[in-house]
Amino acid sequence: MKLIDAFFTATSAVCVTGLIVVDTGTDLSPASQMIVLLLIQLGGIGVMTAATTFSLILGERIGLRQRMLFAGGFGMDTPSGVIKFLIKILLFTLILEVSGAIPLFIGFLKAGLTPFKAFCSAIFHSISAFCNAGFSLFSNNLEGFSQSFIVSGTIMVLIVIGGLGFPVLTELSAIRKRNGNRLSLHSKLVLTTTLILILFGLFLFTISEWNTAFAHLPGGWKIWNGLFASITPRTAGFDTVAPSTFSSAGLFVLVLLMIVGASPGSTGGGFKTTTLAILVLSAWNTLRRRPDVVLWSRRIPFRILQRTIAVSVLYLSGLGLGILALSIIEPLPFRELLFEAASALGTVGLSLGITAQLSTGGKIVLILLMFWGRVGILTFIFGLLKGEFRGNVSYPDADIPIG
Template structure:
C-alpha cells in the first residue's frame, strides 16, 4: 500500500515509539524492577514526541543504558526520523524521488519541494553545532558539581534535551522530579538552556533564511518575519506578565535579579521545552493560566517544538483584525496571506481545543484531581511541552493512555492526526447554492 506522506510519518513515529518501549522494558534499562509495558510506552512516547512528561524520574529509575535510549529517542523525535533516513540514503548515493521529497518537505517543515534536500543536509550539522556549544557551556557548571565524566554526560544530555525542546533532565541526582529548580539564580545554566530552547524552537527554515539574507530584515521571507515577530512578543511579553503575576507567588523568595531571570525562563520554557526553575505548584492562578496559553501556542513550524505554532496564532490574530476592519484580504508586511492558510489555521486551533477538551473531560471523570491540574497536564501533553504539576505519576492506566495519544497527536500535528483516519476524496465539480447564516 502506498502511504501518503502524513501517514508514512505517523507510522514511522509509531514504530520508533514501539522500538523504544521494547528497549526500555529490558532489565538492563531500569534500576530495580524492569519497567512494565505501559511505563515503557509512556516514556518512549514522551521522548520520541519530545514532550518530557514522565511517570518515572529519569535519573533514579533508568540506568545509563535506559537514559541513552531516551536520549536517542529525543534526538530522533526532535529532528524527525525521516531526516536521519534521508541523510543515510544520500550518503549511500540514492536519489530522491518526488514522493520522497514530499515526505521530507512535510517532515522538515519546508514550504516548497525546492531546496528540501539541501535543507536536510544542513539540519544535522546545524543541530550538532548548537548542541555541542550548549554542552560546552553547561559543562562549566556541571563538571565542578558532578565530576568530569558525570558532568560532561549531564551537560550533553541537557543540551540535546533543551535544543530538541524535550524537557527530560537528570537532576534526579539532586532530588527526584526537581528539574532545574536548583539553578533558578544561575545565569549560565538558565540562559544557556533558554537559548537552546529558542534556537531549536524557531525552526530550521527560519535559520536558513536568516543566514541566506545575512540577518537583513527586509530580505526575509514572510514566514520568517511572522515567526520572529510572534516569538519576540510572546517571549518578552510573557516574561513581563510572569514577573507581575509571580512577584509575590512562586518567585516571592527571590531577589529582583533572580526574579527577572526566572520570569524570562518561565516565558521560554512553555514554548514546549518542559524545564522549570520555579516550583510550578506555587504558580498563581494567573501564572498557571498564562502557562497553559503559552504551552498551547508552542514553537514554530518545522522546528523541534510542538503546539499550534506561532504562525497559526499570528494568522488568526491578523485575520480577526482584518475582519474587524471590514477588510476582505489579510495583509501583513506588504504581502497577502492565502485563504487556504487562514482555513488551516482555524482548523488547527479547533482540533487542538477539541482534543484537549475531550481529554480533560475524560480524565476529570476518571481521576479525583481538580480541573486546574488536569488542564495543565493535558495541555502540556498535546503541545508536547512536558511541564507538570506532579500529576502524571499519580494517574491511572486509562489516563496515561489518553496522555500517550495526546503526545503522539501533538508531535505529528493535530491536523495530520485527524487526516490519518479520514479518506481524502476528490470533490465533485459542482457549486452548491449559497446559504446565509448569522454568526457572532
C-alpha cells in the same frame, strides 16, 4: 519498570515532551538514559528527517514520494532542494547542540559535579533543550540552577533557537547572502510572534509571581526566572521554579503559552506561533472591515485561513476531549488535569506533580495527546481520511450571521 511506564517514557521522548512517570536521572540505567536521548534526538529532528538521513547513509535513492513527505513536514511547497536542506538541518543540529554543551559543562562543573558527570549532563541537557524535550537528569529538573546565569541562560537560548524552526534558521544563516537582507514573510512572522510571546510571558510572570513562586529569589533573579518561565512553556518543559508553586494567574499564563507552542518546522510541538498570529490578524482585519487578511502589504490566501481554522478547531477539540477523558478516569482536581492535558498536547512536559499518580487509562490518554501534539492533529486526520474531494460543483453562497 512496568510496560505502560516504558511505553509512556518512550512516547514522551520521541514526541519531545518531557512528561515522566519515572525519574530519568535515578530510576533509569545509563543504557536506558542513552535510549531516551536517542529518541529525543530522533523526535527533535523529525521522523522523516531521520528516515531520509538513514536512506542517504545506506546509499539508497531518495524517491519523489519520500522527498514530498520530507518537504511537506517543513512547509515546503516543492521537493526540490530537500537534500541540501536536510544536510543543513543536520549541521545546524550538531553545531548548536555542541555549542550549547560547552557552557553547560562549565556551569555544571561550577555546581560541583565531577568532570565526567558534568560532561554527560551537558550533552544530555543540550540535546534535550535544543529538541525542546524538557527531560533532565536531575530529580528536581533545573530548580537547583534558578540562580545560575550560565546554565539557565544556555538552556533558554537553545530552547528559543530550536523552537524557531529549521526554515527560519536556514534563512537567518544565509541573510548576508541575500540581496537587501530581506527575510521571508514566514520568518518575520515567526520572529515577531516569538518575541511578543516571550515579552508577554515575562511581564505577566514577573507581576503574578513576584511575591509567590519567586518570593524566595532576589529581585534581579525574579525577573530572570520570569524570563525562563516565559520561554520554557513553549514546548520545552524545563523549570527553575516548580510550576506547583505558581499562583492561579501564573498557571493560567503557563497553559496559554503551552497551547501556543513553538513554530512550524521546529523541534517543538503545540498550536504553533503562525497559527496564533494568523488568527489574531484575521480578527484584527475583520474589525477594520477589510475584505482580506493583510500582513506587511501581503494578502494571506484563503487556503491558509482555512488551514488555520481547521488546526485551531481540531487542536482545541483534542484538548477538550483529553481533559474530559482525564476527568472521567482520574479522581484528581480539574486544574491539575487541565494543566497535564495542555502540557501533553503541547509536548511541553511541565507538570503539577500528578503524572506518576495517573492510572493506566490516564497514561494512555496522555500518550495519545503527546502523539497528536507532535505529529499534528491535522496531519493525523489527513492520514485517516485518504483521498481528496475532486468535485467540480460550485454552490451558491449562504449568508449566515456570526457573532
